[in-house]
Amino acid sequence: MIKVEWLYWLVGLVLVVMAVQMAADRTNPRRWTSAAFWGLLGLAFPYGTGVADATAHNGGWTLPAEPLGVAVLALIVLAGFNFLGKGEPVTSTAEEREAAATRLGSRIFVPALTIPLVALVCASLLDTSGLFEKGKATLLGLGIGCLVALLVGMLVTGERKLSVPLHSGRSMLEAMGSALLLPQLLAVLGSIFALAGVGTQVGRIVHDVLPDHSKYLAVMAYCVGMFLFTVIMGNAFAAFPVMTAAIGWPVLVQQMHGNEAAVLALGMLAGFSGTLCTPMAANYNIVPATLLELKDQYGPIKAQIPTALPLLACSTAIMALFAF
């Protein structure tokens, strides 16, 4: 049986290899701290095997969680105080890429499409085959899809050296920087909020305000709350753990028995409507305005608000009508 931990070890290995490449890259002004960041992140993946809940029941090796906590804080310090740098990207010139595009044509899309295709096949057809750890077929499908796509990609492009995709991937890693870690850190923050009882408190306030057992009002509170919180923070990922711990999970799923996938997916999308409306989401709204040299930096937001509001209504309505 293929276990999800193997995939985490693969991710860790890829990150450690890229960290070694970074340490050797003299064009990166902060190569040692960059290598420390990605190497530490890579090592945190296999170490996590001994810490994660799922494996503790397997009678597997258990490790204390505190050192991993120290490592996470070290990652936060390295990323938070700008210790991450970039080297000269190892890539092709514009002319080489144009020539390759002419030579390969639309065949270049085949490896890219392989990833979702393999992931879907694993999630739907092979899920019940017993080949994968229970409940992890999709995630493992993604990992296998990437390996298959890498093979297909090297065949299609005629690339022989494995170091080429690794170098290109590393350049993308350097370009993304700490943004790559953000979703996981927000999940961590969400868990700590839950442990400390933040959601329960917001939930209590909502409970006092909401009339009892009013499904429609609770759905509206969750969706509009996601929308407003996202407008304030500029990031649906940051709003999600708070609003879900406050209303989404305790009220809509546990108390009113809503379909959890529907509630959570639509709640997140209600937050995305908020991202369309806020200058706080600078990378989506202000950056395009400056890139396009607009005099009115709110131009894209103005073009998006009349779409975002009906979409908020749609997600609220779909949740109210189909999630219960």
Add this chain to the structure above:
Amino acid sequence: MIVLLGVVVVILGFVTRRNPVLVIGAAGVFTGLIGGMNPLEVLAAFGRSFADSRSVTVFAVALPVIGLLERYGLREQARRLIGRLGALSAGRFLTVYLLIRQTTAALGLTGIAGPAQTVRPLVAPMAEAAAERSTGAALPDRLREKVRSYAASADTVGLFFGEDCFIAIGSILLITGFVNSTYHQDLEPTQLALWAIPLAACAFVIHGARLLLLDRQLQRETALAHAEHDLPLPKGTDK
């Protein structure tokens, strides 16, 4: 009630534009401590939830493949595909772009387009050219800004409401990571992606309709702008 100060830390951090990683780290430590955990328990909570949410970062294994393909002209080829659509009106062109952006994002190809990669070099200039061709005159500045704003909006809306149909995207994995680690569930990304499809359809219908209406608006307003230029209307007339 006092733990709500943790939320205040997050809001203040994001509002004052601090480094998001630091904001999240500080809010986590602060909330844990005022929530009654001792420092070792806070560390353990960081470590355990980090281990439980590792699935969120798994997409990093896709980077070498995408990097390899970009090196061999993935973006250039995407550009050529869009280039073949240049003969449409501005609204129709942007609607087709919205559809392409949504479909590719739904297949996980979120990186092949974006404001820097496609909107500035391709989509906005082509939409402007199409608008000028169909109205038969140079666009006044205000309308030029409008067309560019709509080009940016087509990209963003397409990305946001396409990517959630793909199982390996950050937001979907954040949901499963958060719920599975906090509430000990076994939620699968595919279930969430399925529920994103109806809203993706709504987004296409609503924003697509607005993009198509843009054509009419452009016709009317350029006609008006040129009429005004030739024969000034009396002051106070509403546009």
